[in-house]
Structure formats: C-alpha cells, structure tokens
Amino acid sequence: MNLDHELKEALWRKEPPAxxxxxxxxxxxxxxxxxxxxxxxxxxxxxAALLFAIAGGGTAVRVIHAKQQMLAALxxxxxxxxxxxxxxxxxxxx
Amino acid sequence: xxKLVLTLLVLAMAAPLSAQxxxxxxxxxxxxxxxxxxxxxxxxxxxxxxxxxxxxxPEERAARDIxxxxxxxxxxxYSFDKEGEYDRAIVDRLRGQLGTSWKxxxxxxxxxxxxxEIYIDTRxxxxxxxxxxxxxxxxxxxxxxxxxxxxxxxxxxxxxxGVPYVSKDKNHD
Numbered sequence: 425m426n427l428d429h430e431l432k433e434a435l436w437r438k439e440p441p442a443x444x445x446x447x448x449x450x451x452x453x454x455x456x457x458x459x460x461x462x463x464x465x466x467x468x469x470x471x472a473a474l475l476f477a478i479a480g481g482g483t484a485v486r487v488i489h490a491k492q493q494m495l496a497a498l499x500x501x502x503x504x505x506x507x508x509x510x511x512x513x514x515x516x517x518x
Numbered sequence: 519x520x521k522l523v524l525t526l527l528v529l530a531m532a533a534p535l536s537a538q539x540x541x542x543x544x545x546x547x548x549x550x551x552x553x554x555x556x557x558x559x560x561x562x563x564x565x566x567x568x569x570x571x572x573x574x575x576p577e578e579r580a581a582r583d584i585x586x587x588x589x590x591x592x593x594x595x596y597s598f599d600k601e602g603e604y605d606r607a608i609v610d611r612l613r614g615q616l617g618t619s620w621k622x623x624x625x626x627x628x629x630x631x632x633x634x635e636i637y638i639d640t641r642x643x644x645x646x647x648x649x650x651x652x653x654x655x656x657x658x659x660x661x662x663x664x665x666x667x668x669x670x671x672x673x674x675x676x677x678x679x680g681v682p683y684v685s686k687d688k689n690h691d
Contacts, residue, residue: 486566487566487567487569487570488570490559490563490564490566490567491567491570491571493557493558493559493563493567494557494559494563494564494567494568494581494585494591495577495578495581496555496557496593497557497559497591497593497661498581498584498585498591500555500557500593500595500659500661501591501593501650501661501663504634504650504652504659504661505636505650505672507632507634507652508624508626508634508636508650508652509624511626511628511631511632511634512624512626515626
C-alpha cells in the first residue's frame with residue numbers, strides 16, 4: 425500500500441452507523457452532559473487569573489512609566505545643574 | 519488635653535524635618551507652551567521605580583544612589599514658540615513660596631541666555647530640598663527635589679544622563 429492510498433482511506437468521510445445520532449442525543453438527555461454548567465472552581469480560577477493578569481500588567485506599566493519619568497527628571501536636573509555650573513565657570517574664568 | 523499638647527509638640531518638632539514641596543501649578547501655562555514636560559514622582563513611586571533600576575547600567579545605578587532617600591521629584595518644563603510667551607511673575611511666585619530655610623546658592627543672570635537660580639532647603643546641616651529655576655526667553659524649567667539631598671551623589675549626574683563633565687579636574691569634556 426502506498427502513502428496516497430493510506431491517506432485516502434484515513435480521510436475518507438464515513439457515514440455513521442444507523443441510529444448513532446439518536447443514541448448520542450438520548451445520552452445527552454439522560455446524563456445532562458451538554459447542559460452541565462462549568463464548575464465554579466474553574467470559573468473563579470479563570471476570573472482570578474484574568475484579574476491577576478490585568479493587575480499585574482497595570483503595575484508593570486506603572487513601574488515602567490515611573491522609571492522613565494525618574495530618568496527623564498534626572499536628565500533635566502542634571503542638564504540644568506550643568507548649565508548653571510557652566511555659566512558660573514565661564515564667568516569665573518573671564 | 520495633655521494628648522493634644524503632646525501631639526502638637528510632636529508635630530511642631532517633626533515639621534522642620536520634613537522638606538517643603540513647592541507648588542508648581544501654573545494655570546493656563548501648558549496651553550501656551552509648544553512642548554511640556556511634567557514629571558510628578560512622590561516617594562512611593564520613586565521607591566517603586568528605583569527597585570527596577572539595573573545594577574549593570576552605570577546610569578541607572580547612579581540614579582538609584584541619588585533617589586533612594588528622596589521624597590519626591592517634580593519637574594515642569596515649558597517650551598514656547600516665541601519669546602515672552604510666559605509671565606516672568608511666575609518666577610517671583612516661586613520665590614515667594616520659599617521659607618527662611620531656603621538659601622540661594624546659585625544666581626546667574628544673562629541678557630541673552632538663561633537665568634538660573636538654585637536654592638537649597640537646609641535644616642541643620644542637612645540639605646532637605648532643592649529648587650532649580652531656569653528661565654530662558656523661550657523656555658521655563660523648574661525642578662523641585664524634596665527630601666535629603668546628598669550633594670556628592672548629585673554630582674554623579676555629571677558624566678551620566680547625557681550631562682558632560684565640566685569640572686576642571688576631569689578631562690572628559
């Protein structure tokens with residue numbers, strides 16, 4: 425058997441046996457599988473994970489912003505101190 | 519009554535130790551400016567930010583050394599398209615806020631360049647605050663540093679943060 429033939433066999437659409445759909449629907453009605461609500465624990469965990477991600481992301485953004493602001497403030501402070509010192513230096517060496 | 523007196527006494531003793539934050543609100547000035555830099559970092563934010571500074575980067579290491587005891591850094595910088603777009607009285611209002619503990623350590627007046635004023639808030643031997651006013655024809659910059667300032671560490675700004683060395687003993691310029 426070659427590969428083409430094996431693939432064709434494997435992917436060939438097969439009709440379900442007679443009464444398959446009825447048996448599945450009866451099982452759903454009997455066991456209530458499809459209508460069972462998700463467990464509360466999972467819901468709470470998912471909500472907690474989402475909140476954690478949002479809160480964590482928010483904090484990270486806040487920290488990055490604060491760090492950038494701090495470095496910018498020091499840049500400006502340093503530049504202004506330098507300018508003043510430079511002016512004093514120029515005047516004193518005239 | 520005794521408690522009240524004691525509380526007032528403690529507050530009166532504590533007050534001189536706390537650094538003064540200058541009011542840097544100038545209504546309407548931002549709207550006139552073509553560019554505005556507004557940095558407001560209180561002690562909590564400074565502490566938070568400094569925890570994320572890298573040890574490997576000399577600039578960030580210097581930043582941590584400078585800010586570790588500070589209670590706040592406040593910067594307002596306004597650039598204008600034309601000369602005379604801001605009211606020089608703003609500078610007077612800033613000066614008017616300074617109490618007797620503030621000492622002017624630098625005052626440079628220039629007709630063509632910027633006028634620079636640097637004030638230090640001294641409580642005992644300790645510098646607990648700094649105010650820098652840089653008034654140029656098209657730019658006004660005010661920096662208020664609140665908290666104990668280590669002047670030695672502040673000099674570490676030189677050579678970092680894009681600030682070149684200017685000291686005679688350092689040949690980096």
